[in-house]
Amino acid sequence: MTLKITPDNRLNNQNAEELARTMCIYTSPLERWNGKGFDAPLFLSFETVLEKENTCFYVTVPSSQTALARKSIESAWPKVAVEETADPLTDRPNLTATLSYERHYMFSLRVDRRTLGALPSVLETICSMEKGEKIYIQVLATPAHRDWFMGAVEAYELFKKGDMPRKWKFDKKTVGRATMKALAHTAYGAASIMSELITGEELEPLKLDGGERAMILRDGRLSEATLSKTKGDAYEVQIRVAVVCPDNAKAQSLLRMVTMAFRDLDGDNMLVADSSNPEKTFRRMKERKIALVAQKDYFSIAELSRLYLLPTAEYQEKYHIPNIAQLEVEVPSVFTKGGMYFGEVTHKKQTLSVYHPINNHDILCLPRVYIGGMGSGKTRGAAANFVVEAVQNGFGALAIDPAKGEIYKEVSSFLPAEQIIHIRLGQQLIALDWREVAHSPKAKNRLANTILGFFDQADLEAGGQTSRFLRAAVMGMQMGRLNEILRIFQDASYRNEVIGMMPDTIHKVTLLQYHEQSEARQNQILSPILNRLDTILGDEYLAECMEVEEGIDMVELMSQKKAVIIDVPKSELGSEAVNLIINLLCTKIDLAMTLRKKDHPFFILLDEPHQFLRSVRIWKSAAVESRKWRVGYCWFFHSWDQLPNDLIEIIKSAGPHYTIYASSKKTFRDLAEEIAPFTIEDGIRLKQWHAINVLRSSEGMQKPFIAKMAVPPSKRIP
Known part of the structure; x- marks a missing residue:
């Protein structure tokens, strides 16, 4: 089963080792015997597909390990998205190579948790690629048997005696080196015998490995990664690289760039590339099978984790890697169980509809604050949808619109005419x-x-x-x-x-x-x-x-479960008249709030309240008292600066619900505590139509989350 990992822009690789540590489950041949044959050994395959503007990362494991792998990935990188996907290895490569240890596996690669290992150099290859070209990098690992370290211990004892432990490989380079060393030892032995016959003294023992050994000990000692390698679990690892590029010269260049990138991991040991048969190698890559080799490469968990790091925000942006561009948090379940619909939340590639719960009217009727810049969607989106949802859930709502009558246009496109009362002042006398x-x-x-x-x-x-x-x-x-x-x-x-x-x-x-x-x-x-x-x-x-x-009889209007839209157009009436008329309406609403006999929730929506601040005194009282009368006030504005400070403090102290679209840095700074764990930077970088929602429920203030707010009612399907 293959799992696709989409990195988030806040990830770090501090816990990357958790994946390899959790998945390191060795099963002996006896344990894999099923009565008819042997089950395949468990494996962990981390696969990177380098592609122009579409670089992706995958983990493939046996189907039985899928759930464990998913949890391990989420433990290593808590905010990434993990989803099941088809095999990403689809296109037949033109060139392939394998990477393996240059020296005995007792020696470790460089393990520096402060860096991203070979990843930056690997990603730099993308700059040389064209559309349609791909590079597959597969790090295939299977848990090592329990006594894997015995060979490393023996090699270490040999190293301490001054000899260099050798890794055996059947290739021209290794065979040639062994032959030359044998000939050298034979010639030197003959010379030693002649010296003893002539002078009576033997020559000093020949140390052909002295130079290589000295190079490893250039800092006076073996690295900590090598010295501690045998203290933990390990994997048998094989690394394969495949290049999909019809231009052979270009493919050779890309292959060399990728394989040389792994030299960033040079430590006491290093990875060297060997060309391989593309057909055989690609078949093994798709089968996720370990090939038979003369001597296995055992990687410690620390080493292996350096091979499957994910790119941080800097590299995601630089190489246009698909990512989760904003912080995603799991939406509290109380907002997914139905009620007044207001948008959708995407978390780890799963999209859920979110609602204002309607079972607790005390919470439902708390004040609501909507803040956002021009064109963010407050009026046509949030306000109009709130009116629609209130009526559809058996409540009522009254919206006062001093602008262009957009709320009525949107609401009337969704609700039937008998559920709407529209009053347009300036044309109608009241x-x-x-x-x-x-x-x-x-x-x-x-x-x-x-x-x-x-x-x-x-x-x-x-x-x-x-x-x-x-x-x-x-x-x-x-x-x-x-x-x-x-x-x-x-x-x-x-x-x-x-x-x-x-x-x-x-x-x-x-x-x-x-x-x-x-x-x-x-x-x-x-x-x-x-x-x-x-x-x-x-x-x-x-x-x-x-x-x-x-x-207008507000008691009569607020006793109905309808959408009441009152347009008070500033373009027709002028600012003074708008201020005075809406003040009159607000005084009537305040009277009706306590005089109406019905107790169903009713909402008052005030768009652009800075245009009618004569009503501030009423709002100060309503912010803390209206809930008792099942009346919920909602203010829609651009910035806190548009309201008097004393009103702001009263609204904040009333424990309101907040919905904050992209706004000024000051707005998010004033609400820094409320929007945490989101930051000011998260706020000012919100996508269009998205908002941070800080909502309350019966259990108190819930964790903030970002939602893509509902499209205007005219674009919704009734």
Whole structure:
């Protein structure tokens, strides 16, 4: 079974030895006897396919070892993707070679865990390759028998005596060297006999291996890798290289480049290349079979691990190696069990749909913050989908859109018309009133506070006297309309009628006091109130709204399980009118939140709230209280800088859900603790339509994860 490994851009090879260590399971011939014959020995084959912009890495093991191999790979490189795949060795090579130890296996290759071994030089070969050319590198390893080290121990004893242990190979080079040494020893022996006959003394013993031995001991001692080699398990290893390139001269060049790259591992031992028969070698590569050799090459686990390292981010980028470009974390299971769909999460090449759980309404109705740059998908994607999913799951949602009406366009493309209520201000006139109080006989005091809040502006808060007379007028109102306040203050006959219907309270006394004042004094009291109405009275559209009777009842709207879209286009109304109208709507929502009888979750979506900051006071309260009334507020904006600091702190302290698209470095720095283990760099490099989601569940704050957010409803299949 072949497993394909896709590296992630954060990997390191610190635990690479875990793969070889875990898979080193030796089975004796007796253990492999099945009654009819011998099962094939276990093996581990690490295969690299070098290809222009498509270099891939594979591990092939017996089918019975697949699960163990997968776990071992994930232990060595926790964030890589592992998937079963077909045999990558598909194209017949033009040239092949094998790599083996130059010296006896007691000597180790260079083992330096601070480097990537031969990998950088191997990957550099890609720069010389063209489209369609491939290089296969197979490191085939089978666990060594339990007494493999005996030969190494004997060789070490020989080495300590001054002799060089030899690796036996049946090739021209080895046979020639052995023949020359035999002839040299014969000639030297004859000379020694002649010397003894003539002088009576023998010649000094001949040490033909002295130069090679001295070269190994150039630092005064054998390397630590050699000295410790026999202390652990080992593999019998054979390395094969195959080049797919029709140009023979080019194939020769590529083969030499790859095989010479392994000289980066030169230590007490080294790897040397020998040309081989392409047909036989490729057949063995596909069969994953160890060939019979005169003397086996036993690699320690440390040595073997230097042969299957994966490229780090630097090399992934340089050589365009397919990778996992962003940190992937396993999505908490609570977000995969259904609910309000919002996107997909890919983890180790597996894609899962993710949802906002709907079983716990307290968590569901916590505030939500969506932050992202222009064009990131907040409005058409996240906002429109949230409205759609709320309605489809039996809830309701109201979205206020001060821009181009995109939310309505998207929602109406998905939901049937009977589930949508669309109000477009600027074209429709609505009464400026608070008719919601009609749903409760005891709501007058709430209405008074609401209207006082509506009149208060950042630079013009109502003073004590103004507030007192305003509250008295509100307590006397019969219809809850804004123009009724003016009528009470300006129409003496109507005011007298209202006073007659009021109970004997301080508010009646206050209004009676105003009624008995001189005209000059009345104008003095009324002047601050008119100042606050100046924006309305001076705007043609708002002035017309003062006179109409048909309006919006938020209690009625928020009691339904529908999508309510209110467009307040800045292009038609102007920024001042947008700010004031949405402030009025927010005060009505705040009233309706406590007055509605239904208790199903209902969501308020505010897109680009920086355009209507008159409502900040309401949001401060709603951020921490709305959940109790099963109303969830959602803000969609570009940066924290667009909101007042005190509002930001209140929202953060309320424990909101966060969805953060690619944004500024400051945004991610302010949320560094919340988005961990993701970093600021991860945030600013988010792909388009992707967002970091920091969500809560019944078990508390869950581990953040990156999701590809759902496409706009118009692109979804209902």
